[in-house]
Amino acid sequence: MNRSHRLGLAPMAALAATSMLLAACGGTSSSNGALQASAPGVTAKTITIGSTQPLTGIAAPGYDEIAPASNAYFQYVNAHGGVYGRKITYKYLNDQYNSSITTTDVRQLILQDHVFAIFNGLGTPTHLAVAPFINAEKVPDLFVASGCACWNATSSWPQTFGWQINYIREGKILGKYIATHFQDKKIAYFYQDDEFGLDGVKGLDYEIPAAQVVAKEPYNVAAANPAAEVGTLAAALKASGAQVVVTFAVPAFMALLRLSELGLSYNPTIVSSSVGSDPQTLAGLLNSFAKQSGSFGTTLIQGIVTDSYLPSLGSNDSWIQLFTKIHNQYIPSLPLDGNVLYGMAVGYTFVQALFKAGRNPTRQDLVGAVNAGLPQGVSVAPYAYSSGDHDGITGAFMAEVENGVITALGPVQVTDSSAGGAVNTDSTAQPPAPTNGIP
Amino acid sequence: MTLARHAGIAIVAGVVLLALSSKLDSFRQYQLAQVAATVIAVAGLTVLIGISGQLSVGHGAFMFIGGYATALIVMHLKWPLVAAIVASAFVAGVAGAIMGVAAARLRGPYLAGATLMLAVALPAVAFQWQTAFGGDQGLDFTVTTPGFLGASFQLTEWDAWVCCVCALIVLVMLANLLRSRVGRNWRALRDNDTAAALAGLNVGQLRVRAFIVSAACAGVSGSLLAVTMLNVTPGAFTLALSIQLLTAVVLGGLGSLAGAIWGGIILVLVPPFLTNTAASHGFSAGSASVPIVGYGLVLIVVMLVFPAGIQGGIRRLFGLAGPTAAGHVSAIGRRWQFAWKPAGGRSAAGNPAGYGTAGDQIAAREAAGKNGVTEEGTP
Numbered sequence: 001m002n003r004s005h006r007l008g009l010a011p012m013a014a015l016a017a018t019s020m021l022l023a024a025c026g027g028t029s030s031s032n033g034a035l036q037a038s039a040p041g042v043t044a045k046t047i048t049i050g051s052t053q054p055l056t057g058i059a060a061p062g063y064d065e066i067a068p069a070s071n072a073y074f075q076y077v078n079a080h081g082g083v084y085g086r087k088i089t090y091k092y093l094n095d096q097y098n099s100s101i102t103t104t105d106v107r108q109l110i111l112q113d114h115v116f117a118i119f120n121g122l123g124t125p126t127h128l129a130v131a132p133f134i135n136a137e138k139v140p141d142l143f144v145a146s147g148c149a150c151w152n153a154t155s156s157w158p159q160t161f162g163w164q165i166n167y168i169r170e171g172k173i174l175g176k177y178i179a180t181h182f183q184d185k186k187i188a189y190f191y192q193d194d195e196f197g198l199d200g201v202k203g204l205d206y207e208i209p210a211a212q213v214v215a216k217e218p219y220n221v222a223a224a225n226p227a228a229e230v231g232t233l234a235a236a237l238k239a240s241g242a243q244v245v246v247t248f249a250v251p252a253f254m255a256l257l258r259l260s261e262l263g264l265s266y267n268p269t270i271v272s273s274s275v276g277s278d279p280q281t282l283a284g285l286l287n288s289f290a291k292q293s294g295s296f297g298t299t300l301i302q303g304i305v306t307d308s309y310l311p312s313l314g315s316n317d318s319w320i321q322l323f324t325k326i327h328n329q330y331i332p333s334l335p336l337d338g339n340v341l342y343g344m345a346v347g348y349t350f351v352q353a354l355f356k357a358g359r360n361p362t363r364q365d366l367v368g369a370v371n372a373g374l375p376q377g378v379s380v381a382p383y384a385y386s387s388g389d390h391d392g393i394t395g396a397f398m399a400e401v402e403n404g405v406i407t408a409l410g411p412v413q414v415t416d417s418s419a420g421g422a423v424n425t426d427s428t429a430q431p432p433a434p435t436n437g438i439p
Numbered sequence: 440m441t442l443a444r445h446a447g448i449a450i451v452a453g454v455v456l457l458a459l460s461s462k463l464d465s466f467r468q469y470q471l472a473q474v475a476a477t478v479i480a481v482a483g484l485t486v487l488i489g490i491s492g493q494l495s496v497g498h499g500a501f502m503f504i505g506g507y508a509t510a511l512i513v514m515h516l517k518w519p520l521v522a523a524i525v526a527s528a529f530v531a532g533v534a535g536a537i538m539g540v541a542a543a544r545l546r547g548p549y550l551a552g553a554t555l556m557l558a559v560a561l562p563a564v565a566f567q568w569q570t571a572f573g574g575d576q577g578l579d580f581t582v583t584t585p586g587f588l589g590a591s592f593q594l595t596e597w598d599a600w601v602c603c604v605c606a607l608i609v610l611v612m613l614a615n616l617l618r619s620r621v622g623r624n625w626r627a628l629r630d631n632d633t634a635a636a637l638a639g640l641n642v643g644q645l646r647v648r649a650f651i652v653s654a655a656c657a658g659v660s661g662s663l664l665a666v667t668m669l670n671v672t673p674g675a676f677t678l679a680l681s682i683q684l685l686t687a688v689v690l691g692g693l694g695s696l697a698g699a700i701w702g703g704i705i706l707v708l709v710p711p712f713l714t715n716t717a718a719s720h721g722f723s724a725g726s727a728s729v730p731i732v733g734y735g736l737v738l739i740v741v742m743l744v745f746p747a748g749i750q751g752g753i754r755r756l757f758g759l760a761g762p763t764a765a766g767h768v769s770a771i772g773r774r775w776q777f778a779w780k781p782a783g784g785r786s787a788a789g790n791p792a793g794y795g796t797a798g799d800q801i802a803a804r805e806a807a808g809k810n811g812v813t814e815e816g817t818p
Contacts, residue, residue, distance in 0.1 A: 056728060093714065094730075099577065100675030103668040104473070108711060111466035111595075125575040129670050132579060194575055222566055222575070 035085060038360035041116030047354065048089040049119045050109030052126065057096035062251065062281050062339045063122060066145065067092040069343025070120060072330035073323075073351070080438055083354045091115065097122075099129035106130040110137050117142055117366060120163070120346050124148045124195055135159045140366045142353065143346050143392065147275070148195050149417055152384075152391045161370055161385065163346055163392035165309045167196055167248065168417040170273055170396065171203020173307055174246060176413065176423040177398045178271060179207050186214045188242030188268075190233065190257060192249055193218035200248030200273055206419050215240035219253055227256055234260035237268070246271045251278065255285035258300050270304045274396065277306035278338035279404045298404045306406065309379050309396040310345055311430070313338065314405040318433040319345075319378055326437070345378040349392075352377055352439040377439060380412045380430050391417065395426055445614045449607040456607075460599040468595040469667060470707060475602035476663035478703030479609045481687045482696055483656025486613055488685075489694025490622060491649035492629025493542060496551045497558030499681035501654040502661030504561070505531045506671040509662040510578040511571075520582060520666065524605065527662035528655040535654020539647035558681040562673035577672030580665075598667045605663055609656055614696055616652065625649055690741055692748030701749040710734055 034044075041048040053067040054060045067090070074088040082088065091113060095102040102121070109115045110133075117140035121127045124146040134141045135157045143163035144151050147170065151162035178187060187208060191197030197218060205213075217236055223229040234257060237245055245268045247254060254276035261267065276282070283297030290296060311317040313336065323344045327336050334340055354361070356369035371387040381395030395414030399406045412430075415423040460468055484498050508527040512518050518526070538557060542550055565572040572578065584597040616622055627635040628645050636642045665671045687706040692698025713730035745752030 056731065091718070098674045098677065099670070099672040100664075100668060103670070104469075104711070107466055107469050111464065111469065125577070125672060125674065128576050129579070129668070129672060132669065220566065222563070 033359065036360050039116055039362045039365075040114040042086070042361065045086060046089050047083060047086050048091060048113065048115050049117050049350075050106075050113060050115035051090070051092040051119050052095040052102045052105045052109075052121045052130075053092045054097035054122060055092075055094035057098065059097035059123065062278075062337075065334050065337070065339040066120070066122065066343040066346075068331055068334060069327075069340040070347035070350075071343075072326055073344045073347035075330050076326045077351055077438055080436060083351060084359045088351075088354075090119070095123075095126055097126060099123075099126045102126040103129055103133075106133060110134070110139055116140070116363065119143060119350055120145045120343075122146070124150070131157050131160050138363060140363050142350060142366070142370065145342075145346070147199075149199055149391070150195065152389060152417075154388055154390050157390075159367055161390045161392065163349060164342075165274075165381075165393045165396055166391055166417060167199035167273070168203040168206075169391075169394065169415050170307060171200040171248070172206050172415045172421075172423055173203075173396055173398070173413045174271055174273065175204040175207025176415075177305070177307075177409075178204075178244060178246065179209065182244050182269070185212070185243040185269075186241055187212045187244045187246060188215035188217065188237050188240050189213065190217050190219070190237060190245055190247045190249060192221050192253070194221065196250075196275070197248040203417075204246060207423070214242050219249070221250065221253070226253065227260075230256040231260045231263075233257075234264055234266065237261075238264050238266040242268055244269045244271060247276055248273045249276045251276050251281045251285055254282055255289055258286060259290060262300065272304050272306045274307050274309065277301075277304055277401065277406075279401050279406065280335060280337040281339070283404060301401050302403070304401040305409070306399055306401065307396040308399050308406050308408075309381060309393045310338075310341055311378075311380065312399070312406040312408065313341055322433045322437045348378045348439065349374065355439055376428075376431060378433075381414050381426055382428075384416075441618050442611075442615055445611045449611045453604065453607050456603045457600065460596055460603070463596075463599075465593055465595040468593065468599040472595070472598040472602040472667045473664065474703050474707045475599070475606040476660050476667065477687070477707050478606050478700050479663070480657045480660035480684055481691065481702040481706070482606075482610060482613055482699035483653040483660070484684050485688045485691070485694055485696065485699045485702075486617065486625075486656075487649050487653035488688055490617060490629060491625040491646065491653075492632075493646060493649060494547070494551050495542075495554040495650075495653070495681075496685060497554035497556070497678075497681050498653070498657050498684050499676045499678065500554075500557040500561040501531045501535060501657035502664065502680070503671075503673070503676035504534050504654075505658030505661030506665035506676065507565075507572065507578070507661075508658070509665045510580050510671045513580045513582065514578065520601065524659060524662045524666075528658045531658020531661070532651045532655035535650045535652075535657075536647060538654065539650025542650055543643040543646040555678070555681075558676075558678050562676055565673040573672075575673065577670055577675075579670045581669060582666055595667075602663045602667065605659060609659060610696055610699075613652075613656070617696070621645075621648065686738060690738065690748055692745075692750030692752075695748070695750040698748050698750035705737070705749075709737060713737075 037043045051067060053064070055064045071090045074090050077083065078087040091109065093105040093109065095105050106118065106121070109118065118134055120143050121130065121141070122145035127144050127146060128150065131141060139159060141157070141160040143161055145163070147162070147164045147167045149166040149168050151160050152166070153160065189201055189204065191201055201216070215237055217233040219229055219233055230253060247257065247270060249257065249272070254272060279298070279301060282301050286297035286300050287293055311319045313320060323341060324336060326344060327334070327340055331340070352374050353366060353370050356372070356374065357365040370385050373385050374383050376382040379393040380397055381393055384391040384394050394416070395412050397412045398409040400409050412426040413423050414426040415421055460471060463471060480498060480502055484495060487493055487495055505527040508530040509523045512523040512526055538554065541553055545553055565577065566574055582594070584592045584594055588597065624635070624640050624645050627638065627640060628642055632642050661676070664675070668675070683706055687702030688699065690705055691700065691702030710730055713733040717729040717733070741749060747755070
């Protein structure tokens with residue numbers, strides 16, 4: 001699932017950073033002392049954190065569930081003792097996916113509301129607009145809701161950390177599967193013409209032999225007439241004779257692609273990035289675009305090959321049980337879909353970091369805690385976090401959409417973002433959710 | 440004399456703002472800078488709409504030009520800030536001249552459509568040439584405080600100073616312009632362009648000039664907003680921004696520079712105020728549209744209570760209703776066929792010829808007299 005739109009551009013020029021060493025020695029707070037106001041946003045009773053989210057506007061459908069889901073998890077933690085007794089207050093502002101509003105919102109959160117940290121700011125272009133400011137203010141910028149590889153810029157942005165698997169890694173894992181399972185097939189790419197799609201294509205190209213790729217069709221997410229744009233591209237894909245179409249596309253464009261293909265009687269195997277493959281979101285969009293109801297959408301996404309870095313909804317997994325319980329208690333009005341799962345999972349990771357930062361944490365303690373690495377929890381693969389690496393989840397498993405749910409096709413694969421780095425099977429089992437649901 | 444009076448008011452306002460800005464926290468300084476920058480665009484637009492009688496629904500496009508010009512100049516040419524701002528005004532003014540030439544032939548809904556197209560089309564430029572304009576992510580640049588202020592001086596306070604000073608300079612220049620021959624000609628043109636042409640005014644040229652002035656103001660505004668945010672993105676200059684500017688002009692008081700100040704304040708401060716109020720009253724998840732609804736209510740209430748905008752309302756409340764203020768409103772009301780009643784002062788009712796109020800007729804006569812009949816009129 002995607003969370004973010006990831007349009008974006010490469011990171012900025014590097015600066016020297018000296019704070020990393022200091023950060024790495026974090027966790028210096030006393031282990032048993034009284035709770036004190038130890039940093040901006042941290043009082044003896046509360047920890048206030050902030051975020052910018054698209055609650056209305058073009059990116060809102062689906063993504064507007066993420067922050068309420070994170071908040072539901074925080075409320076659950078608050079109701080079960082909080083973090084060392086402190087309750088988390090989560091203030092998320094609506095930036096409408098407009099980076100000029102993000103700019104103002106983040107200034108309000110940091111300069112006026114004095115939040116302890118920025119958490120899960122959503123979107124590549126929106127967050128790129130504020131990352132320099134957040135870092136200049138030395139505010140922790142944890143777990144950006146975007147898979148841009150650009151968040152891993154430890155020297156220029158030492159406070160910023162990614163979370164979800166980045167698009168290059170995802171491209172490599174999908175590419176390895178394609179190279180192995182569709183050896184004699186003609187392959188085509190359908191991708192968003194920005195950092196999201198381009199990073200994904202980079203990863204795909206690392207693994208898929210160039211001779212097999214017969215077409216590369218980028219779409220413009222800001223196209224005036226998306227349906228016409230996708231229609232033209234789908235015709236080009238069909239004309240190329242591709243038997244497998246690999247997509248790095250947001251759900252709306254995935255849905256348009258499937259409908260265009262249906263119109264052309266073109267039925268290739270679809271391999272999709274996790275961004276565009278959440279079954280609930282996709283089936284709902286298909287029904288709504290085609291003015292259909294019932295199983296129309298579900299039928300059209302049957303058999304899509306994809307990847308996932310979180311446990312599958314609908315499975316018997318302990319994490320899914322935990323999050324279903326919290327969902328039913330705190331946000332029953334929202335659908336239990338990939339966006340809600342994402343919001344709770346990233347909330348869990350943040351609480352992990354808060355506990356690790358100590359009883360009376362400073363901002364530097366929080367950054368130091370993540371720099372020192374976080375234990376694997378809610379994700380199927382370990383985190384990359386270290387003082388020299390601010391990437392998050394390092395792997396995913398290949399899966400297939402079957403009857404509206406994601407079904408695993410194989411074991412978890414882990415890799416790095418480099419051209420030569422191998423894609424390996426990760427045999428360590430994911431730890432189960434803690435019984436009380438608190439890290 | 441007028442110049443001295445306007446400059447005096449501006450200097451007093453400048454000193455007050457300077458003293459005020461050092462007392463504010465950094466976020467308030469940032470907001471002050473944003474208000475000042477926005478006021479410039481609103482003032483420019485109010486001159487275009489309220490004084491010269493031309494509608495622009497696409498003024499965000501000129502802000503886009505100003506913002507990107509500043510970013511590119513600072514990044515690549517490394518010019519000092521003031522030079523970058525002036526250059527941005529110039530570039531936006533040139534764009535305004537081009538638009539103005541087209542606009543001079545169009546009226547009413549056709550003009551609105553043409554300017555609307557500009558606002559819709561221009562941000563696509565940033566996607567078309569991604570290497571130069573950075574696509575969706577836009578361009579980031581840095582601005583530093585001048586050395587003589589010391590290393591600990593806050594960038595937000597410096598931004599507030601720069602924006603306020605620019606706003607005051609622009610307002611003084613506009614105020615003088617409006618009281619000059621050009622301003623009177625614009626009014627004559629607005630009230631009845633046929634009469635203005637018969638009186639010897641070059642209608643087409645006047646319209647282009649109004650567009651140039653207005654676009655240059657928008658350019659300065661876009662430039663300053665870029666400086667306060669340290670980036671420019673196409674998302675900052677959407678069609679919604681253009682419409683909001685229009686709203687601010689009408690809310691503040693059409694054709695009034697003081698009204699532009701009100702409009703700028705409302706545009707920048709009311710939405711976050713409503714968001715925070717909504718949040719502190721327990722609206723959060725799932726109620727993201729509460730502030731939007733609130734903003735809509737503010738617009739409706741202001742328009743019902745003060746049909747001549749906030750500045751018109753203040754004039755009425757304090758009995759300051761000057762003939763020009765009321766005259767503007769009634770004349771523009773007819774021009775755009777807005778269904779409001781004149782706010783006070785002299786009404787246009789009982790003036791079947793539609794030549795505007797007495798004040799406007801005087802303006803037209805004055806303009807014609809000063810220009811003489813030798814100037815070419817537009818056929």
